[in-house]
Amino acid sequence: MNLSLHKNQAEIKADLQITGSKSESNRLLILQALYPEIEIENLSNSDDTVVLKKALEKGDGLIDIHHAGTAMRFLTAYFACKEGCEVEITGSKRMKQRPIRLLVDALQRMGADIEYKNEVGYPPLIIKGKRLHANSVKLKANISSQYISALMLIGSSLPNGLEIILEGQVTSTPYILMTLEILKQAGIEGNFKDDRVYIAPVNKLEPVSIAVESDWSSGSYFYSIAAISESAEIKLSNYRKDSRQGDSCLAEIYQHFGVQTEYLKNSILLKKEKMKRSIRINEDLRNSPDIAQTIAVTCLALGMECVLEGLHTLKIKETDRLLALKNEMEKFGARVHITDDCLHLLPTKTLAKDVLIETYNDHRMAMAFAPLALKTSFSIKDAGVVSKSYPDFWKDLKELGFETQEII
Ligand SMILES: O=C(O)C1=C[C@@H](OP(=O)(O)O)[C@@H](O)[C@H](O)C1
Numbered sequence: 001m002n003l004s005l006h007k008n009q010a011e012i013k014a015d016l017q018i019t020g021s022k023s024e025s026n027r028l029l030i031l032q033a034l035y036p037e038i039e040i041e042n043l044s045n046s047d048d049t050v051v052l053k054k055a056l057e058k059g060d061g062l063i064d065i066h067h068a069g070t071a072m073r074f075l076t077a078y079f080a081c082k083e084g085c086e087v088e089i090t091g092s093k094r095m096k097q098r099p100i101r102l103l104v105d106a107l108q109r110m111g112a113d114i115e116y117k118n119e120v121g122y123p124p125l126i127i128k129g130k131r132l133h134a135n136s137v138k139l140k141a142n143i144s145s146q147y148i149s150a151l152m153l154i155g156s157s158l159p160n161g162l163e164i165i166l167e168g169q170v171t172s173t174p175y176i177l178m179t180l181e182i183l184k185q186a187g188i189e190g191n192f193k194d195d196r197v198y199i200a201p202v203n204k205l206e207p208v209s210i211a212v213e214s215d216w217s218s219g220s221y222f223y224s225i226a227a228i229s230e231s232a233e234i235k236l237s238n239y240r241k242d243s244r245q246g247d248s249c250l251a252e253i254y255q256h257f258g259v260q261t262e263y264l265k266n267s268i269l270l271k272k273e274k275m276k277r278s279i280r281i282n283e284d285l286r287n288s289p290d291i292a293q294t295i296a297v298t299c300l301a302l303g304m305e306c307v308l309e310g311l312h313t314l315k316i317k318e319t320d321r322l323l324a325l326k327n328e329m330e331k332f333g334a335r336v337h338i339t340d341d342c343l344h345l346l347p348t349k350t351l352a353k354d355v356l357i358e359t360y361n362d363h364r365m366a367m368a369f370a371p372l373a374l375k376t377s378f379s380i381k382d383a384g385v386v387s388k389s390y391p392d393f394w395k396d397l398k399e400l401g402f403e404t405q406e407i408i
């Protein structure tokens with residue numbers, strides 16, 4: 001499905017309920033499979049959560065998790081220690097190019113029986129689940145925090161718990177803290193200090209109900225819309241000021257663009273205020289890689305310069321996001337320089353019209369570019385990709401007065 005997008009710059013007012021965080025949901029589903037005493041409220045309706053849930057229900061044989069990185073990494077650890085199970089876990093063409101060696105090496109050192117079906121270091125994996133006895137493992141921490149969270153999630157089910165010694169500079173740290181907080185809320189003790197994560201062993205939990213907060217990364221597109229609008233009041237629920245999600249740093253970052261966040265009971269109200277003249281945005285997004293595309297496109301729309309750093313993980317996500325951003329922003333007339341971990345966008349005076357944006361099977365490419373419809377007309381290829389994290393995205397955009405039309 002290709003979509004053309006239109007929106008005239010008029011006042012934006014809306015009240016939206018955003019789906020649950022896929023990161024929180026996928027952690028909780030793994031924990032619930034280990035400890036059925038856990039009840040989950042406000043589970044995400046994202047494809048990534050649906051595939052993980054189905055995989056856990058199937059529990060055996062061929063498991064296809066499509067594009068879902070967290071599902072791939074978390075299930076690898078989960079099945080590796082599920083005694084007696086035999087699975088082949090595979091995914092989309094892109095998933096077969098996303099590295100998993102560090103996690104597999106760590107699990108193998110812990111005694112797991114995992115083989116690569118094709119290329120060493122990449123899915124598909126053939127896993128024969130067995131009881132793991134190790135209580136300590138080393139792991140390089142600068143490639144993906146999902147490997148660390150995967151081990152943390154199974155740690156408490158091992159007879160002696162698990163100590164994870166992190167090597168190198170830790171990346172995407174808030175996701176590790178999110179895992180720890182969710183474990184604690186479930187009643188599992190643990191800590192993360194310096195280069196060491198520890199998870200205590202637990203056999204059985206007290207019954208507990210845990211509510212998933214709405215997804216802040218999904219909320220980022222409304223921050224961008226508010227920033228690009230002349231006037232906006234957008235209420236989003238269910239969000240909390242004391243969020244477990246690192247992407248809640250949006251509230252602070254978007255102040256540079258004149259967007260104020262008011263915290264209400266269970267929701268946030270985004271209000272566009274007159275922007276302080278800000279010439280150049282400079283952000284290190286090592287802790288919140290998923291909002292890099294959103295911020296880059298906000299700057300493009302506002303003709304602002306930006307330097308985004310700490311982006312070394314973007315190359316191994318749903319697509320090479322640095323290259324994808326450069327390619328697509330340049331179609332609008334932007335000048336963009338990228339390195340292995342940095343993106344530099346120069347101010348763009350006039351935005352080209354009637355461009356067709358490629359999405360590269362990356363939900364965030366479609367959603368990050370959508371707010372640009374406030375400034376110019378263009379179309380988005382394969383707009384259905386949004387369902388990876390936010391299936392109702394286009395429906396919600398219509399609530400804000402965006403016009404979308406399917407084109408052949
Ligand atoms: O643990 C998680 O839920 C996630 C961790 C991050 O990945 P990396 O740790 O690979 O950067 C993030 O980009 C991804 O969308 C979700």
Ligand SMILES: C=C(OP(=O)(O)O)C(=O)O
Nearest residue numbers: 067068069070290317318
């Ligand atoms: C990188 C992402 O997801 P994952 O790694 O779980 O596929 C994302 O949602 O932006």
